[in-house]
Amino acid sequence: DSGVTQTPKHLITATGQRVTLRCSPRSGDLSVYWYQQSLDQGLQFLIQYYNGEERAKGNILERFSAQQFPDLHSELNLSSLELGDSALYFCASSVDYGQTANTGELFFGEGSRLTVL
């Protein structure tokens, strides 16, 4: 158990809909990362937050948005869903401030599997 909790574990929805994925980081971790993993693919970095502020942005579509709340949990919002958005969405957390020399080990949740029909 990594200590990172993601909900829901599975989600099935239709094209055009909107969903929210939730992540609770490990106790004490200030950084939260979101990744997308399509079938049999690597992980695409979406976005990173540190202590409530956006710190780095990757290949996140404009239809997607995220935020980190004062209690450090994070939500990833996916809207106007398309078939190609079907994927595993991972959240990971770390203690380190994700800049330059300080990013160490990431702790991953078990992911939220999104299926868009």
Next chain:
Amino acid sequence: SQQGEEDPQALSIQEGENATMNCSYKTSINNLQWYRQNSGRGLVHLILIRSNEREKHSGRLRVTLDTSKKSSSLLITASRAADTASYFCATVLNDMRFGAGTRLTVKP
């Protein structure tokens, strides 16, 4: 976009053999990390090597880093069926980017 690229994409070996996976990357890094993923599960951190280090060991794992060639390798010695998983390298600069992974199958 992904930073690291693992090679080979897939590797199948017998139990007891060694498995070597390679990772190439394109930009400067502060550190490079290797992770393991069992099918459909979350990734688990294996080992971290800093940019000023050349080799690191952890149990049956040996990682090397050549910053001049922008490459790293992960060696798993005396492999076991339980090592069957996908292995990813991740490069760290201002964020953490993963490669596409190597799918390792260890046959009993």
